[in-house]
């Protein structure tokens with residue numbers, strides 16, 4: 001379980017003393033992969049996508065928590081699972097102390113109106129054949145919250161006023177096609193608040209809207225939060241809006257939280273190399289100052305076969321030995337190298353290695369390379385040692401070689417052994433309220449004796 005931040009988040013009512021609304025412990029959401037028919041007959045496990053893989057957090061009443069990360073980091077799945085739209089495959093979610101992760105649809109029903117979701121695409125969220133009066137008031141009917149049509153109309157009118165669709169009478173009979181994108185998202189928000197929820201999970205609620213209305217919708221959400229005592233989870237890949245909107249921020253990478261703490265603190269002094277890279281990639285609003293900014297090499301890896309140790313290590317410029325180096329990383333290093341070489345040179349280098357497909361298998365802490373035809377294990381080792389020397393001269397920041405603990409010949413093959421991987425755990429950085437999952441931080445802390 002995460003410890004409480006030392007520094008108070010900036011939002012009203014979200015301080016340390018505010019009650020915990022949702023407590024998440026060791027949450028896992030794994031999606032089973034079907035696998036090939038042949039594989040299943042052969043008894044081969046199909047594996048799973050670990051969309052959420054051991055998440056701990058506490059959401060306090062009145063807090064705005066941002067779940068931030070690149071596509072595929074698991075933020076949407078986590079947001080949906082918090083309100084019961086996805087089933088947890090492990091761990092616990094407590095809402096006001098009540099365990100909700102294992103509840104079936106019937107048991108969840110009374111909670112549904114308290115836990116609402118706002119989706120990215122307001123066009124898809126509203127039924128084109130339903131007028132606004134019917135769409136916005138729908139939750140009142142589903143949950144049987146009104147006794148008369150007068151009460152229904154009064155509640156719908158009030159909700160429309162609250163979201164700025166005024167005068168409400170002008171909107172009641174309109175259809176989604178009559179509204180602009182911003183107006184549609186206002187209607188979606190009206191529908192989300194009408195049943196008096198406590199927690200709203202908003203998944204990229206502004207990313208499909210015109211730039212001109214994005215800030216207005218976020219401001220509206222903050223006003224609604226203040227007036228209706230709401231708590232938000234804001235799912236986004238957009239750090240700039242998260243900075244404006246969130247009290248607390250959780251940076252996600254491949255199903256795990258890598259940094260978590262008060263937004264101000266995370267932005268002022270990011271700790272995890274991934275957070276640093278994301279912050280450096282925020283586009284510069286002034287185009288005259290814009291420079292090419294890229295995330296570190298490579299793409300977010302496949303969640304069905306995540307890297308060993310820290311999942312960010314293959315892209316991390318400052319990774320250390322125990323970050324989880326493995327055979328796949330050697331292959332990626334060689335492939336990057338060969339892309340830059342003249343084709344005949346890279347073909348000659350490839351010919352040194354007899355079984356180049358093997359190093360691609362995930363999770364191999366040792367790789368045994370058969371020499372190519374008319375080559376020996378010593379030739380392969382000599383080649384790899386040359387690469388290591390070249391890297392230390394020309395690219396001393398290349399972290400891959402820090403993970404190699406031995407290269408030797410064994411039974412006619414070249415064997416490369418990597419340092420045993422360690423999974424970094426979220427650790428609190430004293431006096432900041434920020435938790436970070438990075439060996440580098442742990443190294444620094446132990447060097448300082450903290």
Ligand SMILES: Nc1ncnc2c1ncn2[C@@H]1O[C@H](COP(=O)(O)OP(=O)(O)OP(=O)(O)O)[C@@H](O)[C@H]1O
Pocket residue numbers: 031049050051069070071072073074075076077078237303
């Ligand atoms: N229903 C599902 N079945 C199988 N895999 C899924 C399912 N939903 C999500 N995933 C996988 O889980 C991982 C996390 O997906 P998720 O949508 O939660 O990430 P995200 O960070 O929100 O990305 P995006 O911004 O693209 O939505 C991805 O690898 C995705 O393909």
